[in-house]
Amino acid sequence: MTKTQRNRFQKGQNTMLISRETKLWMYKTMLLSRRFEETIEQIYLEGKTPAFNMANGPIPGEMHLSNGQEPVAVGVCAHLNAEDIVTATHRPHHQAIAKGVDLKRMTAEIFGKQTGLSGGRGGHMHIFDTNVNFGCSGIIAQGMGPACGAALSRKMQNKPGVAVSFIGEGAVNQGAFHESLNLAALWCLPVVFVVEDNAWGISVSKQDSTAVARNDVRAAAYDMPGHFVENNDPLVIYKVAGDAIDRARSGGGPSLIEIETFRLAGHFMGDAEAYRPDGEKAFLESKDPIPAFRKILLAEGTTDVALDHLKDQVEEQVSAAIAFARESAYAPAEDALTQVFAQGEYHE
Amino acid sequence: MSNTKIRRLTIARAMAEAIQQEMQSDPRVFVMGEDIGALGGVFGNTRGLLEEFGRERIRDTPISETAFIGAGVGAAQDGMRPVVELMFVDFFGVCFDAIYNNMAKNNYFSGGNVKVPMVLMTSTGGGYSDAGQHSQCLYATFAHLPGMKVVSPSNAYDAKGMMIAAIRDDSPVVFMYHKGLQGMGWLGTEAAATVDTPEQPYQVELGKAxxxxxxxxxxxxxxxxxxxxxxxxxxxxxxxxxxxxxxxxxxxxxxxxxxxxxxxxxxxxxxxxxxxxxxxxxxxxxxxxxxxxxxxxxxxxxxxxxxxxxxxxxxxxxxxxxxxxxxxxxxxxxxx
The missing domain is CATH 3.40.50.920 (Rossmann fold)
Structure with a gap:
């Protein structure tokens, strides 16, 4: 039995030990991410109908929604503290929300406003919140090296904290993926690599791009544990991620986790999704993890009233964030010329 | 400065001394790159550092520029001050995203909240028949892209002062040293680059001709x-x-x-x-x-x-x- 297989068998499936408080946080955070994105989706279309022009409306540019992928974010980030580092991708909202990024300032950033996390310079693919050590990059797999570096920094300074690098399944054939796995294992870094397998790299399916059916097997090539989680199940993700993060925290080194999830939306807004087989969308909608999670919580004794109360809180948070963003001013256009270097220097 | 010892140093030794002195005074400074440990750098600019500081702070890396330059970015953002070596600038083709999309842009994309105090040192230049994948300068390619300082000294005095300034800078600095000026005899070195260099640490301000x-x-x-x-x-x-x-x-x-x-x-x-x-x-x-x-x-x-x-x-x-x-x-x- 290989090390990878052994780890898979050791993977605990008993999710009853997860506290009710944690489960409710996970549910609420999934809901927050979903309601946030549903609202962003509506606003994104303002000014873009009848003719779709990406440059128009209060939220211009590309928009990558993570609807459906919320279980990954909450299952992993439930184990993280503010001091832990997350590097995320071009599809970062669910991870940012689960990591505790300031929702108001993130929303303002998505709108390009002065009160945004970077004053409108970054937008939705470049969300940085230093208070919770969250950052992302719009380039596939390129957050992995920086995650290794942050983990190395903690190790060298003997400071607490692990790094988690989220990537999509389309990132696993980048050089950065293999280089970073090797470096992390070689230096026994406190880092966990999480592959969100939503089955599609824009329009190219996993089976058409990747020689192995499951990427957790690739962990064996770098002598680290590999885990695979089926069915987008937040509670199993929580358990598996917890093991990997504990291992990293206690000096055991890196792990690779691949999580089978799905995106309910297109790669980006405006994607006609003609590449999807007939019926896939309806099938995925029937497996929506949020109603499924609600059922579990109800079965475990949480009341409808309690869950509806969480939903009300979420609606309030989303409304407040959107209002904050809408009411915020745009920075002067000349601000584009500042913050190129540290201390805001600009060299003509 | 009357008690300052002046010696004639090569650029290679001046760079190594600058890094050594910064590492002595600042525990956040460390070096990563290919062959920078026991070999002391192919071009001599980390010679002696492994013996003084050990493998933890003088890290030979695998041949994985994307990973270790990316790691430099992550470590710098987390409070360290890495000095990362890209052995030949010609190799930037395998790792440029880490350099120009991460190292150079994260200060801007974070509105100045994320600083990347990192030095990327890299060798340039030809003249010794190494052909076009090991002899380029590529200064302008880096200088064209916003968000990184780009410097290239012509002598050991400047090399030491500019390296110290680069390590202390809160912005990423690409420190491009010319192989023909390193004082490595086997590269047909330019003797005039080896000049009097004070032993005490000092800075040469970046951005001043x-x-x-x-x-x-x-x-x-x-x-x-x-x-x-x-x-x-x-x-x-x-x-x-x-x-x-x-x-x-x-x-x-x-x-x-x-x-x-x-x-x-x-x-x-x-x-x-x-x-x-x-x-x-x-x-x-x-x-x-x-x-x-x-x-x-x-x-x-x-x-x-x-x-x-x-x-x-x-x-x-x-x-x-x-x-x-x-x-x-x-x-x-x-x-x-």
């Missing part, structure tokens, strides 16, 4: 090896009674346009020497800086002595034919 020879008839601007070619040309021109002023740019980003403009105000003539490819590069930028400021400063059309827009050939006579040299600079002056 230096007039290394005063003159009144023509301004010759260069950096790194170009400065030495310019000085040799100035000696030859002096024999003809021509007084050339030589400006060592030292930094490309920030670019000290004022010093160049002031010099041209005095001389009225401008020649730019550049070992990087001619088109879309340093020479065009320097000339434009002067012309945009006041085109009437020039009494004759500016000239450039740069590497032609061809890949660098292997054969010695072909490479030497392409490289800038003192005779080409003198000829450029005569053609003005």
């Amino acid at each position: 230096k007039i290394v020879r005063e003159g009144s008839d023509v301004t010759i601007v260069g950096l790194a090896m170009g400065v030495h070619n310019a000085l040799k040309a100035a000696d030859k021109l002096a024999e003809e009674g021509v007084n050339a002023e030589v400006v060592d740019l030292r930094s490309l980003v920030p670019l000290d346009r004022e010093t160049v403009i002031s010099s041209v105000k005095k001389t009225g003539r401008l020649i730019v020497v550049d070992e990087d490819y001619q088109s879309y590069g340093v020479s065009g930028e320097v000339i434009t800086s002067v012309v945009e400021h006041d085109y009437s400063l020039l009494r004759s059309g500016p000239k450039r002595v740069a590497y032609p827009d061809v890949p660098i050939p292997f054969a010695r006579h072909m490479e030497q034919f392409c490289l800038p040299n003192a005779d080409k600079i003198v000829a450029a002056f005569h053609a003005m």
